[in-house]
Amino acid sequence: MRAFLFIQGLLVLGIISGCSTMGVEPWDRDVLAKEEMQLTTDPVEAATDDHIYFSKEASSGGRGFGGGGCGCN
Amino acid sequence: MRHLTVFVTALILLLLNGVAAADSHLDLTAYEGKVVIVDFWASWCVPCRRSFPWLNAMHAKYADDGLVIIGVNLDREPAAAEEFLREYPPSFRIYYDDSKYLAKEFGVVAMPSSYLLGRDGAIRKRHYGFKVKKQEEYEAAIVAALGDLE
Amino acid sequence: MKAKNKKSITGTLAAATCTLLGSSALEPVQAQEDPGWDFNTSLLYYGEDNDRVQDLSLKALTRRTFVDDRFLTVGLTLDSLTGASPNGALPQSVPQTFTRPSGRKTYSTAAGQLPLDDTFHDSRVAVTANWQQPLGRLYQFNVGASASKEFDYLHLGLNAKISRDFNQRNTTLSAGFAVAQDELDPIGGTPTGLTLMLDAADDDDDDDDDEGRRKGPRETKDILDIVFGVTQVVSRNLLVQVSYSYSDTSGYQTDPYKIISVVDGTTGDAVPVIPAPSNGPSHLYYFEHRPDSRAKHSLYTQGKYYMDGKVLDVSYRYMTDDWEIDSHTVDLRFRWPFGGSSYLEPHLRLYSQTAADFYRLSLINGDPLPEYASADHRLGDFDALTVGLKYGWKTSGGNDMSVRLELYTQSGDISSSQLIGNQLGRDNYPDLNAIIFQFGYQFGK
Numbered sequence: 001m002r003a004f005l006f007i008q009g010l011l012v013l014g015i016i017s018g019c020s021t022m023g024v025e026p027w028d029r030d031v032l033a034k035e036e037m038q039l040t041t042d043p044v045e046a047a048t049d050d051h052i053y054f055s056k057e058a059s060s061g062g063r064g065f066g067g068g069g070c071g072c073n
Numbered sequence: 074m075r076h077l078t079v080f081v082t083a084l085i086l087l088l089l090n091g092v093a094a095a096d097s098h099l100d101l102t103a104y105e106g107k108v109v110i111v112d113f114w115a116s117w118c119v120p121c122r123r124s125f126p127w128l129n130a131m132h133a134k135y136a137d138d139g140l141v142i143i144g145v146n147l148d149r150e151p152a153a154a155e156e157f158l159r160e161y162p163p164s165f166r167i168y169y170d171d172s173k174y175l176a177k178e179f180g181v182v183a184m185p186s187s188y189l190l191g192r193d194g195a196i197r198k199r200h201y202g203f204k205v206k207k208q209e210e211y212e213a214a215i216v217a218a219l220g221d222l223e
Numbered sequence: 224m225k226a227k228n229k230k231s232i233t234g235t236l237a238a239a240t241c242t243l244l245g246s247s248a249l250e251p252v253q254a255q256e257d258p259g260w261d262f263n264t265s266l267l268y269y270g271e272d273n274d275r276v277q278d279l280s281l282k283a284l285t286r287r288t289f290v291d292d293r294f295l296t297v298g299l300t301l302d303s304l305t306g307a308s309p310n311g312a313l314p315q316s317v318p319q320t321f322t323r324p325s326g327r328k329t330y331s332t333a334a335g336q337l338p339l340d341d342t343f344h345d346s347r348v349a350v351t352a353n354w355q356q357p358l359g360r361l362y363q364f365n366v367g368a369s370a371s372k373e374f375d376y377l378h379l380g381l382n383a384k385i386s387r388d389f390n391q392r393n394t395t396l397s398a399g400f401a402v403a404q405d406e407l408d409p410i411g412g413t414p415t416g417l418t419l420m421l422d423a424a425d426d427d428d429d430d431d432d433d434e435g436r437r438k439g440p441r442e443t444k445d446i447l448d449i450v451f452g453v454t455q456v457v458s459r460n461l462l463v464q465v466s467y468s469y470s471d472t473s474g475y476q477t478d479p480y481k482i483i484s485v486v487d488g489t490t491g492d493a494v495p496v497i498p499a500p501s502n503g504p505s506h507l508y509y510f511e512h513r514p515d516s517r518a519k520h521s522l523y524t525q526g527k528y529y530m531d532g533k534v535l536d537v538s539y540r541y542m543t544d545d546w547e548i549d550s551h552t553v554d555l556r557f558r559w560p561f562g563g564s565s566y567l568e569p570h571l572r573l574y575s576q577t578a579a580d581f582y583r584l585s586l587i588n589g590d591p592l593p594e595y596a597s598a599d600h601r602l603g604d605f606d607a608l609t610v611g612l613k614y615g616w617k618t619s620g621g622n623d624m625s626v627r628l629e630l631y632t633q634s635g636d637i638s639s640s641q642l643i644g645n646q647l648g649r650d651n652y653p654d655l656n657a658i659i660f661q662f663g664y665q666f667g668k
Contacts, residue, residue, distance in 0.1 A: 023393025023456045026184045027147035027176055030458055033117040034564075036534045036558050037527055039454070039464055044282050044663060045627070046265045047298075052269060052659065056633065058576055058602055059542040059550040061468065063523060066397030067386070067454025067461040072184050073120045073202035073292055073357070182391050202360060205290045 026071060033070030099168050099175055101194065106147045108135075108218040109190040110142045113176055116157035117148075118184045124203040125161040131215060132148070132165045136221050139192070145170050147184075187211075251317075261286050261667035271657040275339065276306040278322040298351040305343035311481040311598035312508055313585055313651055314338065320505040321485075322423045324480045326411040328503055329423050337653050340480060342410075344376050347373045362387050365399070377406040380446075393453040393551065403446040404525070409479035413442055417592050420482055422503025444474030460529040470482025470519040482508040486585040491644030494588045509586055511597040519544040534558040550576035564617035570629065572609035578602060584637060584651055600652060605635035611659065622666040629659040 031037055040046050054060040080100060085121040112128060114121035132142050142165035151169055170176055179188055183201035191197045198214045267280040286296045320331045332338040349371035358364050365384040386400030452466030484493045485507035495504040522637055525538035536556040543549045553573045560566040579602040581595035611629030618624055635652035
């Protein structure tokens with residue numbers, strides 16, 4: 001458990017520190033702006049699946065958040 | 074003489090095409106004495122759609138007072154920009170920044186980005202993003218810049 | 224003059240004063256154009272084989288866009304459930320009879336069949352609401368509520384999330400939490416865990432001293448979820464996300480309708496009640512009992528990769544909890560556009576879980592009772608596979624329609640070391656096979 005959290009923490013820190021070198025210019029987000037490139041493309045389908053699997057299995061959720069996209073405004 | 078020829082050719086191209094030929098740099102010195110809005114946009118940027126009618130309104134209102142608006146397009150392909158322009162026809166100049174040199178020179182960090190240059194050519198204000206609620210604020214900055222006669 | 228101009232411009236070159244926006248998990252949000260409405264609706268059919276559960280579900284998500292990237296999203300789901308689910312008892316080579324949860328009647332299972340309780344023809348209504356807005360330019364804030372009601376179940380929840388962009392919006396950090404309280408009012412009252420299933424009674428006294436059953440107060444459980452996530456734009460075509468979530472549930476988590484067969488320690492067969500009752504269970508069955516608390520940890524990671532018009536979506540989730548359940552979920556989707564406005568999207572999902580430490584197939588007659596025990600297959604060892612295909616297109620009006628058909632299979636395995644006597648020859652843990660068919664329609668954009 002501890003090892004698991006530690007690795008998680010490292011991953012996050014690694015991403016945050018490494019991220020300053022990663023990424024694209026603000027004007028290079030044409031692909032990321034597309035609907036099919038969003039993390040959750042269809043929220044109704046995602047909610048449907050979450051509910052089905054929650055009812056039939058012992059795990060639930062875990063799905064993440066936002067970010068990506070066109071980065072506008 | 075050669076500089077003048079190049080400059081005039083570029084201007085003519087701008088006037089005739091709407092979207093400038095790739096790789097010809099934008100000469101902002103031509104606008105000294107005017108208040109210039111350099112507005113960076115792209116066809117996939119939705120707040121840009123919101124900003125175009127407003128930019129047209131500003132052009133209509135203040136062009137005679139010396140306001141020049143240049144919409145700098147940062148699309149990868151001019152074709153995408155042209156489709157956008159058919160839907161939101163601008164009354165102001167569009168410049169296609171193919172090499173993205175202008176975006177880098179201005180230090181664009183967000184889309185859209187708008188830079189207000191005073192009559193002396195220096196950047197007076199910039200705003201990232203376009204907020205409907207801030208339209209009055211944006212306009213007030215234009216008026217203030219127009220009011221400063223060098 | 225030219226030099227002077229250049230200096231003025233470059234002089235104001237901003238060092239990374241990054242500006243921000245994340246996008247909501249609720250909808251694929253790009254900064255919207257004009258205030259307006261858009262709708263996302265679907266009709267779902269879910270059906271298991273062998274007369275098991277069938278569900279027909281109508282879902283609608285409505286989003287109202289307000290000026291400057293603010294959104295109100297309201298969702299409604301209506302479910303109609305029919306069919307039967309396993310009651311936890313083992314199949315036997317003789318018929319079995321069980322008392323219904325209401326306590327008034329009985330139902331029977333033929334020899335060799337998996338015992339299913341078909342009591343429930345249930346309807347469910349669920350509503351959600353979510354408000355999203357930027358906070359300054361750096362942050363995005365979400366707050367929401369959820370509620371659902373079935374005939375014996377009520378859920379109420381609140382959730383909130385905040386996210387901030389860094390590195391010219393290439394990195395987004397998010398944090399969120401959700402709290403919920405669920406209330407269960409089982410039909411026939413809440414049976415005391417690990418007590419015997421009783422005979423049916425025609426008169427329905429609402430007294431509390433009916434041995435083994437009590438009516439009210441309602442059972443409740445409280446749930447707290449917290450999530451932290453990082454989203455990173457890796458390149459023009461690749462977006463990656465990692466999130467960690469912790470979930471804590473305390474309160475009543477037992478399934479009041481599920482039982483466990485009591486078996487003979489040698490033969491492994493269910494112990495019959497002798498003499499056989501006229502109106503009651505044919506064999507000995509205990510009601511299950513689960514712990515009052517559960518803590519889960521999940522690690523979720525997802526990547527979306529754009530390849531010349533096609534999009535590959537890969538995600539992996541690892542879950543571990545203090546019931547000793549571990550699970551792995553791998554989900555792959557590949558969107559393949561064609562014809563300008565259509566796409567095909569094959570889907571593959573692989574799932575595996577290990578059993579809860581109190582999961583057992585049966586209880587041995589005469590052995591001391593454990594503190595917790597459940598024979599609910601959903602807490603057992605199993606693998607599951609989903610294979611599906613989705614087809615989407617644009618209508619002549621420019622709206623999005625889609626259909627998807629998926630097959631879901633769950634197959635459990637009990638190691639022979641856990642089987643007793645005649646259980647070794649039987650299919651104690653029949654596979655679950657289900658069809659998922661969904662039609663979707665989005666409009667108003």
